[in-house]
Amino acid sequence: MEIFKKTPQIKFLKYKYIALIITAVIIAAGMVNIFAGRGLKLGVDFGEGALIRIAFKDPVVVADIRQLLTDIGLSGSSIQEVGDSGREIQIRAVEVQNAQAGESLESHAELSNKIISALKGTDGERETAQGLIDLNTVDQKTLAALFEAAFPEQGTALTEVVLKARNSESVKGAFSDFADLSKAGVSAETVEFLKSKTFLGKLNILSLESVGPQVGADLRRKAVLATIWSLIGMLVYIAFRFKLSYGVAAIFTLAQDVLITVSIYSFSGREINLPIIAALLTIVGFSINDTIVIFDRIRENQKALRKMPLEEVMNLSLNQMLGRTFITSGTVLLTVLALFIFGGSVINDFAFTMLVGSIEGIYSTIALSCPVVLFWQKWFPEKRRRR
């Protein structure tokens, strides 16, 4: 099968100024948005504060939760509903007042406790006083001990069944009703026993991440260092294998890949976390791969077609590699699309970044990498070797 029956004859480099203008416009819009508009939200990995995901027993309304948080002085928190059950909420909070240097180390941890106790309110206090255990938050050891007392030798097995039901896709961490247990195949006897010994608390913590200011700063520093050094490493290698102008063009292309993706990302209102950095790096990886494949073909064609001007050679190489570019990028897009659609909420931000980046990567490879080589060679002409 072929995408193109014959090698296409598109004059890509005729549009080099248009490409540069498009790139500049997108990046400028993004930078305006980042520095003067909505800004780039640093996630809990790079900033400080807490990120909490909570499963509620019953559906909740975001406005109610906002009110509860405002009451404890955390009105600046962002609250998001996750999934479509209406029972899962994600809260990102940053401590409002700056604690003393000595205390600030622990304040991020206390922040999450504060939020959880505010959300819980007085729920469960009466039941706990009666000696009942919260089945929605109980840990494995405690539950096993409870079962073991009533059903000797079966404690571990029963615990496993109950906790598996609690982690199942429909229950999602918090039982709404004891009937959920029966639906999951827990025996009537066990359910009756649990009804007498436990109660269903209002919420269960699905995940809780809190990061102190020190760690965030350290991570930011290391991420920047890693990026700079890997760019330098690539520049040196490409300059060595090709020419300096190609190395510069590759780095320029990569920089604009990251800038465009981040610009578009900034409009989505999502937060930057470590997986997003991984996605950006992956985009850079794909892009450098694409770029080198084109450069490799240019290098080869130049040897065979010594008379042809560089711009023509570039057009020819781009056209020759067009089929391959579409196939490779197409398969990557398929992969990323699968992640975006089926990957679930935890990797959704990641998949979104990849989606933007891999579409953008096709554009940058075709439209941007070669013009930069031309411009560089025009501004810094290489000395011709004398015959």
Next chain:
Amino acid sequence: MKKGLRWKILLTLVVLGFCLFMALPLKDKIKLGLDLKGGIHLVLQVKTDDSLDGETDQEINRLTEQFKKNSLTYASAVKERPGRFAITGLNIDQQTMVRDVVDQYAPDWDTAYLPDKVTFTLKPGVEALLRDQSVNQTLETVRNRVDEFGVAEPLIQRQGDDQIVVELPGVDDPDRVKDLIKVTAVLTWKLVKAGPAEDEASLLQPFGGVVPDDAEIIRGDAKRGHPGVYLVEKVAAITGSDLRTVRRGTDEWNNPAVAFTLSPEGGRRFEQVTGANIGRALAIILDNKIQSAPNINTRIGDSGIIQGQFTNQEVDDLIIVLKAGALPAGIEYLEQRVIGPALGSDSVRQGMMAGLAAIILVMSFMLVYYRLSGVNAVIAMIFNVVILFGVLAYFKANLTLPGIAGLILAIGMSVDANVLIFERIKEERAAGKNVPGAISLGFNRAFTAIFDSNLTTIISAVFLFQFGTGPIKGYAITLIISLVANVFTAVFISRLMFDITIPKTATKMSI
């Protein structure tokens, strides 16, 4: 069959066999990172100043004792900060004597003499050593506590100068573990001089409002039913390090308590102290809070109980920390991540589904587009994943979310390598080359592009590994492994399959 071919097949089989052996069964061999599996990730900072503080106190005690012994005059010993103190009010006539004592008893300290004052600063080398030791000891203690608590496959390691990373997969009771790790667990028994009293003023009234030299004020633990303040002797009768065994026990009202036995030496001292002080109260102090202060009714030998209105769980946790020993320095949590099992299994389920969908989509595309040659590409892709999992298992590395990103990039590049080769073969065929010639040229000419692009990405991944932390390191390592595997599968194995399946005389190929 040609001899060269036989060796290539053998090499391929050995590599694959090894990787399959390492990676299977997948469920046991490939460890999922905490972000996928659920568990606790903590970063602790060790307050290394604490250990300097202790060393400074000890040195002050040692020197002042020697000063007294040698009848050297001094007014006071002042701690300026951990690792620095001064002894003031010296008699200028005794200076040589002072120097002798200092040289003999404070060899680890840099000294600065003034006529009536010596300032001591801990030597930089010693200070670094102490800080380092305190981090290592803390690490050991934390490890012991986690082991006692019973967590499968905990990861506890040092990071940087004074940080410790603790990863506990599958633990679903974060608060308990955090408290368990953090408690310093310094346990002492001290004789009570006075108290409990409501506040310090009323406590000190019998002593004329000042704390006697040999005593100190310690608060009771309100949680244990002992509010109020106590005046206790400074010197401990026995300490936690005298304990030989600890186990669950009960007090006389059948409440949970910790039962202990002492080492023979500790037992003798305990017997002496209790025998001489019948009728007085003996405070049990944990982390500078009085847990209980029972009266000594009789001479006690080498065993006893620690009581303090504990719950069963609190008794268990206290036993764990007593067994594992005290922390040499305090710790702070810099970072904590708790991923509940519900979220973890959700991510895995969805991640698996997405991954499978992606792989099936890509494979189907390759098969439709390249027909029989697509089979080569699909097999090369599968081999790539097998090698990746094998090497991951060999290094006992965890598969994390960013790691999956690395895997996607690698699969993408593996497909790309095949696309490059196949497109090249097509070009060569279109240019009129025969089948074996086109295959050979296709591989040779595509090789530079594959090599350069993979190596460039590896270079950047190496820097990421060098500077990255945690998840980014995981990403980099997954990427490096699969890119190396990529060059092997796409260039070597894929070529091998063409060599095996397409005869030298073929005039047609399915591509």
